[in-house]
Amino acid sequence: MDSRHVSRLHREVSSLPAAFSADVKKKQQADINVITVTAGWSQADAVRGSRLCYSQQWTLVLDSVDQNKIKTVLPPGPCGPLSAELLSGLSPIGGVRAVVRDIGGQQLMEIWDHHGLRKCLNLTALNKHGGVYDDGQFGVLSWSQCESQLLYIAEKLKQATNDDEESAWGMVDLDTHTHTHTHTHIKYVNMAMCGHVACSQDRSVYCDDWGESLTNKSTPVICVLNLHSGAVDVLKGVPADVSPGQACWAPGSQSVFFVGWYHEPFRLGLKFCSNRRSALFQLSMDGRCERLTGDDVSVSCPRLSPDGSTLIYLQGQVFGPHHQCLSLQQMDLTSKKTSTLVDVVSRPLTDGFAGIYEALPPCCWSADCQRVVFSSACQNRKDLFVVDRPSKKVTSLSGLSDASKVYGSWKLLTIQGDLMVVCCSSPNTPPTLLVGFLPSSGDTVVTWHALQEPINTFDFLWTGFEVEPPPEEDNSNYPGVKFGAVLVKPHGRPLHGDKTPLVVFIHGGPHSQFAAEWNITTAGLVSLGFAVLMVNYRGSTGFGQDSILSLVGHIGRQDVKDVQRAVLAALHRDTTLDPQRLAAIGGSHGGFLSCHLVAQYPDFYRACAARNPVINSATLLGTSDIVDWRYTSVGLQYSYEQTPTAEALVAMLERSPIIHAAQIKAPVLLMLGGRDRRVSPHQGLELYKALKSRASPVRLLWFAEDGHSLSRVETQAQCFLNIVLWLHQYL
Numbered sequence: 001m002d003s004r005h006v007s008r009l010h011r012e013v014s015s016l017p018a019a020f021s022a023d024v025k026k027k028q029q030a031d032i033n034v035i036t037v038t039a040g041w042s043q044a045d046a047v048r049g050s051r052l053c054y055s056q057q058w059t060l061v062l063d064s065v066d067q068n069k070i071k072t073v074l075p076p077g078p079c080g081p082l083s084a085e086l087l088s089g090l091s092p093i094g095g096v097r098a099v100v101r102d103i104g105g106q107q108l109m110e111i112w113d114h115h116g117l118r119k120c121l122n123l124t125a126l127n128k129h130g131g132v133y134d135d136g137q138f139g140v141l142s143w144s145q146c147e148s149q150l151l152y153i154a155e156k157l158k159q160a161t162n163d164d165e166e167s168a169w170g171m172v173d174l175d176t177h178t179h180t181h182t183h184t185h186i187k188y189v190n191m192a193m194c195g196h197v198a199c200s201q202d203r204s205v206y207c208d209d210w211g212e213s214l215t216n217k218s219t220p221v222i223c224v225l226n227l228h229s230g231a232v233d234v235l236k237g238v239p240a241d242v243s244p245g246q247a248c249w250a251p252g253s254q255s256v257f258f259v260g261w262y263h264e265p266f267r268l269g270l271k272f273c274s275n276r277r278s279a280l281f282q283l284s285m286d287g288r289c290e291r292l293t294g295d296d297v298s299v300s301c302p303r304l305s306p307d308g309s310t311l312i313y314l315q316g317q318v319f320g321p322h323h324q325c326l327s328l329q330q331m332d333l334t335s336k337k338t339s340t341l342v343d344v345v346s347r348p349l350t351d352g353f354a355g356i357y358e359a360l361p362p363c364c365w366s367a368d369c370q371r372v373v374f375s376s377a378c379q380n381r382k383d384l385f386v387v388d389r390p391s392k393k394v395t396s397l398s399g400l401s402d403a404s405k406v407y408g409s410w411k412l413l414t415i416q417g418d419l420m421v422v423c424c425s426s427p428n429t430p431p432t433l434l435v436g437f438l439p440s441s442g443d444t445v446v447t448w449h450a451l452q453e454p455i456n457t458f459d460f461l462w463t464g465f466e467v468e469p470p471p472e473e474d475n476s477n478y479p480g481v482k483f484g485a486v487l488v489k490p491h492g493r494p495l496h497g498d499k500t501p502l503v504v505f506i507h508g509g510p511h512s513q514f515a516a517e518w519n520i521t522t523a524g525l526v527s528l529g530f531a532v533l534m535v536n537y538r539g540s541t542g543f544g545q546d547s548i549l550s551l552v553g554h555i556g557r558q559d560v561k562d563v564q565r566a567v568l569a570a571l572h573r574d575t576t577l578d579p580q581r582l583a584a585i586g587g588s589h590g591g592f593l594s595c596h597l598v599a600q601y602p603d604f605y606r607a608c609a610a611r612n613p614v615i616n617s618a619t620l621l622g623t624s625d626i627v628d629w630r631y632t633s634v635g636l637q638y639s640y641e642q643t644p645t646a647e648a649l650v651a652m653l654e655r656s657p658i659i660h661a662a663q664i665k666a667p668v669l670l671m672l673g674g675r676d677r678r679v680s681p682h683q684g685l686e687l688y689k690a691l692k693s694r695a696s697p698v699r700l701l702w703f704a705e706d707g708h709s710l711s712r713v714e715t716q717a718q719c720f721l722n723i724v725l726w727l728h729q730y731l
Helices: 003-014 520-527 545-551 558-573 589-600 627-633 646-654 657-663 681-692 713-730
Strands: 018-029 032-045 050-062 070-073 085-090 097-103 106-113 116-122 141-143 149-155 220-226 232-234 242-249 255-262 278-284 289-291 298-304 310-316 327-332 337-342 371-378 381-388 393-396 409-416 419-426 429-437 460-467 483-490 500-506 531-536 577-587 607-611 668-673 698-703
Touching: 003 520, 003 713, 018 085, 018 409, 018 419, 018 429, 032 419, 032 429, 032 713, 070 429, 085 141, 097 141, 141 242, 149 242, 220 242, 242 278, 242 298, 255 298, 278 298, 371 409, 460 558, 483 520, 483 558, 500 520, 500 558, 500 589, 520 531, 520 713, 531 558, 545 558, 558 577, 558 589, 577 589, 577 713, 589 607, 589 657, 607 713, 627 646, 646 657, 657 681, 668 681, 668 713, 681 698, 698 713
Parallel strands: 381 409, 500 531, 500 577, 577 607, 607 668, 668 698
Antiparallel strands: 018 032, 032 050, 050 070, 085 097, 097 106, 106 116, 141 149, 149 220, 220 232, 242 255, 255 278, 278 289, 298 310, 310 327, 327 337, 371 381, 381 393, 409 419, 419 429, 460 483, 483 531
16 A cells, blocks of 8 residues: 555545635526526645635527527636635626635735626725635625615724724725726735734733634624615624524615524534524614514524525524534514524434525525525435425435436525536545426426536445334334444445455434535545445434434444444445444544544454544533533433532543543544644543553644634645555555
């Protein structure tokens, strides 16, 4: 197993791009109606050691008679890099693009039209607010209906200086063209940055923020940029005990809707946590604020209907599992009455629908405002659904298509003018884009068109299957709950011996999912001759709320047995897998389970690789940004004023891998992020020392600049290489 070959292979699979956004624009050229689809893509670049973003555009020629029928998809133009872009938004009518860009520490707001760059505003120089939020939790860039204002979220300015000099002179109009050159000359204005310095006595005061991957995001504010005057207003009236985000314009653009997360008495981590207490608010431009929902729920993703009559949003419970099945609510904006459009699903329905677990895309409404389209986890897949508002019936839009046999994952990027843009993939097929018109109400058959074929496909075999726990492993509170797994393996004869070694890959969360989609680690391992079993144990999303609730109070037991049961089922189903060469890998809760497996079944597994694993829940209690989950996971109620008790600490310790450390025989590879705020790297160090004291084979990789996800390009490459060499050595 040559390390250079492994590194080359990882560069190949990790550099394949994935689409993250799409915009649709309909226009008429001569007598032909066309639609342009612009997609944003991201891909890893090993040379730079970073991720690059670029855009690509397709032209769809519509049928001259049926405007909801695609006649031809023209070849795309060349890709264009999206250099240093933080946020981007296309105006719905004029097709003008707004971009927030970071250049040398200066944040610029750029306005682009069909003539080029028309306006440029230096947001940093205006000194109205701190950094613009570009994360998926709070961040937004939204055009007003008249397209003269832009709405976004930024960090509150800690202390402004020279208030009298705060002006809009950062705006530059670029309307002058030269007749001596074929391109437009852009005139830039030098603007001095107006810095701010905190009072000396405040420099050491602790500032609470929103946790893992949201470090330094503490007090967001809602900002409105007037494109005519260049003035930026920070809206007043937001309640002092909430942090606003996910804002959108209300009809008439005289007020905004936003989600406010309560941050008193202190903030808990928000990343991957849909159970934080929050509410939906409406804020007028003159500072009048009204709460529209109850204050003991969790809400997210407000989306206004095209006709401005209805607002939909997702709603869940506060505390409990940190990610769970959500309901889809609809609010009539005239009466302010709310009703449930899609309820929480306890068990998968007969048609397979298992509830909503994913965020709504920015555009998810049908043109007639009678249907909402979304994608969500569904058993071992991600699927595309539409809900009809009058009947509240939910239907799959992928199930009857030929593409459903090819792709295991469907993710809606946008629907505009009833044209859906969907990113699809499978374990053997990298992400690609499909487009299709939403059929008329009552019809579910979509004619899908591929914008382009995947760059590469891989000769893998994959299958998803269901696992039913035996009676002795059933949960008496939630009996009969099943779970699933996805098996991916090389096609043809095994590369290593008569049978194929099996890597058991366990997702974190625990309330997340391994869908039958493109996964870089899985693709790399299978390319090197390993089979990979991705397990969706009870507690995973896509199997109903009962499955999620069944894990509460049973971590370290039910989930461990589920993974082992899935492995036994896979070995029984496929006799080409080698039961003598098994390894367990995973991150976070997946690392927790990997370490449990090699400890509780010491003669079954021959190797383990864990990324930022939970090792000792009791010692993690005071260091995790989601301290509430430490209590919930062992079946205890959480409250902000909670203080540890001996009974609680014992319960956490008893469910932790550390108590079984003396039984571990398999060599363990640990990969830790020095800046991990969800699972302190000292968790992995605790196991490392326990294994070293017993002379057990163990290796630890420390990535000082990484957080919980170990997501930097160079870090991912190093982790993959070390995992492969570790597995090769011991399998």
